[in-house]
Amino acid sequence: DAKTTQPTSMDCAEGRAANLPCNHSTISGNEYVYWYRQIHSQGPQYIIHGLKNNETNEMASLIITEDRKSSTLILPHATLRDTAVYYCIVRVAREKTSGSRLTFGEGTQLTVNP
């Protein structure tokens, strides 16, 4: 699976949009971009994933560049409860093959300030 690079930390004001970048310059054509977050010592929580098109759900939007070498997770109106470590993960799309492990890097510590 391709390696990802994220900033170590970011700050955001409550109510403003939080834009979290991720670089995945070695991504392959069949690899998806997944975002998870982990609030301190809780289980990781799935946010969103996509292949090449931009995606939106009730939690966030995912913008993937045309060359797919980078992406941005957008939390449109950040709240204090969005303070967490955000992980960008790139994984090969698989059918019922073995493993399916998630490899979490260091992620980005997002702090939402009042």
Next chain:
Amino acid sequence: EAQVTQNPRYLITVTGKKLTVTCSQNMNHEYMSWYRQDPGLGLRQIYYSMNVEVTDKGDVPEGYKVSRKEKRNFPLILESPSPNQTSLYFCASSSFLRTGSNQPQHFGDGTRLSIL
């Protein structure tokens, strides 16, 4: 509510005393997995299961056992715990599509084990 439930949430025990951490999911997922999370090492997979009676080793299986006798349950067994197994443990589950990407993994709230 769809969820992955782990028990216990916290456990302090001593070296060599067998323990089991239970994991149960109510989403009828085929795939289940155990991870441990340690500072500076991220999340590492211990064992996983593709379906009932199908289990396989992950990246760090030494010292652990698992079983998958029912679809919903995937217990993690430490036959003879040692201090280096002190960690935060997460169970996860997901479903598969016939084609396309694996579905996102749903995680439990974690079990913090301290082996003295």
